[in-house]
Amino acid sequence: MQTDTRSDSPWRVRDFRTLFTATALSQLGTNVGYVAVPLVAVAALDASPGQVGALAALSTLAFLLIGLPAGAWVDRMRHRRVLIAADLVRAALNVSIPLAWWLDALTLGHLYAVVLLTGCATVFFDVGSQSTLPQLVGSQALVSANAAVVSLQAVSNIAGRGAGGGLVQLLTAPVAVLFTALAHLASALRLTAVGGRQAPPPAPRRTRLRAQIAEGLRHVLGNAELRALALTATLTNLGVQIVNTVLPILFVRELGLSAGALGLFWAAGGLGLLLGARCARPLAARLGHGRTHALTGVLLAPAALLVPLIGPGPWLWAAGLGWVLSMAKIGTANVLGVSLRQRMTPDVLLGRMNATFRFMLTGALAVGAALAGLLGELMGVGVTLWAGSVVLAASFLPVLLSPVRTRRDLPARQPDSAVAGEAARTGEEAPA
Template sequence: MPTDPQTDHRADSRSPWRVRDFRTLFTATTLSQLGTNVGYVAMPLVAVAALGAGPGQAGALATLSTLAFLLIGLPAGAWVDRMRHRRVLIGADLARALLCASVPLAWWLDALTLGQLYVVVLLTGCATVFFDVGSQSVLPHLVGRDALVGANAAVVSLQAAGNVAGRGLGGGLVQLLTAPVAVLCTALAHLASALRLLALRGGTAPGPAATRTSLRARIAEGLRHVLGNAELRALALTASLTNLGSQIVNTLLPVLFVRELRLPASVLGLYWAAGGLGLLLGARCARPLAARFGHGRTLALAGPFLAPAALLVPLIGRGPWLGLAGAGWALTMFKTGMDNVLGVSLRQGMTPDALLGRMNATFRFMLTGALAVGAALSGLLGEVAGVRPALWTGGALLAMAFLPVLLSPVRRRRTLPGQRPAPATPAPSRRAG
C-alpha cells in the first residue's frame, strides 16, 4: 500500500517475528490462550454437570473468575514492576496448571465440591492477572518501542482466534471426554506454556529498586500516570465504555436468542463467531491503516465511521434482521480489534519502562471493572425495563465510546512515542505528534 512520507515509518517495516524472544512469548501465549479458552467452557460445565449447580451458583462462579482483577489488579502492577517478568510469567502459568489439575484429581477421588471450584477459579484469576500484566509489560522490552504495533497486532489476532477456536475446542473436549477431563487439558496447556517460557532470555529485568517507596505510593504513581495524561485518560475511558456496552449486550443475548426469538444455541454461536471474525480482521488491518493515515488519526476517525454500527445490534430478529444485526456486531468488533492493537501500542509507547506494570494494571482494573458493572447493569435493566431497552443501552454506549479519543490530543498523533523516524527524504514536512 503506498504511504505518505510523513506517515511511513520504519517501525512498521520492522517485523517482531525476527526477535527470538517474541517468538518464544507468542508461542507460550498461544498455549496459555488455548488453556484459558478451554477452561472458559469446561469449568462452568463441571459445576453444572458434575456438581448440579443452579443458576445462582453458576453466576457466582462466573463472578469469582473476574473478581481477581478488581481485588489485586492495581497492586499487581506495582509488584510486577519490581519483579523479573520471566519469573512472573512462568510462576503464573505453573500456578494455573496446578490449580486446574486439582479439579479432575478431586473428581476422580470423588472429593470435588463446589467450594473447591470457587477457590480454584478465584486463585486462577489472580494468576491470570499477573500473567496478563507481565506479558504486556515485557513486550516493549522484547521487540523495542518501534515494533510495538506489529507485535500487538499478532497478539490481539491470537486472542481473537482463541476466542473462536479455543472455545469451540473446549466444547468438543467436554463432549468427547467430559468436563473434568477438559479441565485437565487446560492444566496441561498452562504447563506447556510455562515450559516454553523457560527459553525466554531478554528484556526481563525488574525496575530499579534503589528508591524504597510504599506499595500505596507506587500504585498512586501508576494511577497519576494514566489519569493525569490526556491521551492515556482518553484511551482508558473509550476502552471502559466499550467494555461496558459489550458486556450489557453479551449478557442478554442468550436470553433474547433462546427465550424470546426461540433460536437454537448454534445460531447464537454463529453470531458471536461473526464478532470474533470482525475482531480478528480489525487487528490485522490496524497496522497498514495506521501506516497510511497516522496512528492517532486511525484511532480517532474509525469511531464516527464504524461505531454507529452498534445501533444495529438491538434490531436482532428473525430473517434478514438477524443478518443485519450480525453485520453490525462484526463491524463493532472490527473497530474493537483496531482499538486493541493501536491503543495498547500507544499506551505502551507513552509509558516509561519502570511504570509499564502499573500502567497495564490500571487499565486492566478499569476495563475489568467496566465488565463487572456491565454484567450487573444488564441484569438490572433487563428486569426493570426489558431485554430490548437494555440492548439499546448497550448499543448506544458502544456507538458513543469513541468520543473521549476523538476529543483528545490522540487524534493529532501520527506516530508512536519513541518510533524511529522515516529514512531521510528530500525536505519532508513533519507534523508534531
C-alpha cells in the same frame, strides 16, 4: 532480555517468538474456558441469570482487588517468573473443576472460588506480558508486535471459542475445562525458554507501595491522551461484558440453540477482532494513528446496536454482522491504543501503567457482569442486551473528544529519567 531497536520486525527476536507461542497456548485454553465454565454453571448446576452474572463478575473482580498493587509488584520482579507462575496456578485451578464433577462434588461455590483465584493469576499474567513486550522487541517493532499479539487473541477467540462450543457439545462442559488446564500447563513449559539473557530484578525500592501506585495513576489519569484511551477502553469492556454475560442464557434457554452455535457466534467476533488488528497498521500509516482510532470508532462502534435484534433466521445473521463490526473496531483500537500507551511510558513505569489500565478495563468487566446479572433478574435478558449494546456503541466518544484524534505518529519513547524528574517535582523518591 533481548532487545532489537534496529529492526521493525519482532519475528527476528527469539524471545518474542517464544513468548508468542506460549501466549497462543494460554489464549487457546482461556477461550475454551470462556465458553465452557459458564456452561458448566448453566447446564450442570442449573444456574440462574444472577448466578451466571456473579460467576462472570468474580472472574474479573481480582483486577479491582489487587490490580493496582500488582503493577508495582511486577515492576520489582522478573517477568518470566511471573508469567510461568501465573500459568501453573491457572492450570491447577482449572483441573479441579472436572475432578470435582467426576467425584459428584462440584458446586457453584467451587466454581466461584476457581474463577476468582484464576482471575488473580490472570492479573499478574496480563500485566507481566504487556510490560515484557516493549523490552523484548524495541521501539521500532512495537506496533508490529502488538498487531501480532492482538491478531493472536482474535485467532484464539475464533479457534478457542469455536472449539470450546464443540468440546462442550461432544464431551460435556466439565471435560472441556480440562483442555483449558492442559493448555495453561503447556504455556508455562514453553515460557521456560524465554529470557536467557534477562536482566536481574531491579534493586529494592525505597518508595512505599502506596506512592508507587499513585505514581502510576498520575501517569495515566494526568495525561489527556492516556486518560481518553483508558475511558474508551473501559466503556468498551463494560458494554462487551454485559452482552457476553447474557448470551449463554439467550442462546441455550430462550432461543433453544446449541452450545456450538454460541461458540460460532463468539468465534465470528474473533474474526472481526482479527480483521481490525490486521488493518490497524496500514490504516494508521495512511490516516495517522489517532485519526484511525477515532474514525474506526465513529464508523464501526454503532453496529453494536444490531446485536439486540438477535433472533431466529435472518435476525441471527444481522446480529452476527453487528458483532463482527463491533469487534473489528476493538481490534484496531487495541493495536493502536496499546502501542500509544507503551510508547508514552518509561520502562520503569510499564508495570504500573499496564496495571492501571487493567484495573480500569477489567474492573469494568466485573461491574458489567454484576450489572448484567442484576438487570437480567429484574428486567429480563432482552433489556440487558440492549443496555450493553448502547454502551458499546457509544464507547468511542472519549477518544473522539480528546487530542488522540489529531495524533499522526506515535511519540518518541519516554526515558526513565522523566520519572525521576516527576518524582522530584512532587517531593517523592524516585524508584531505585
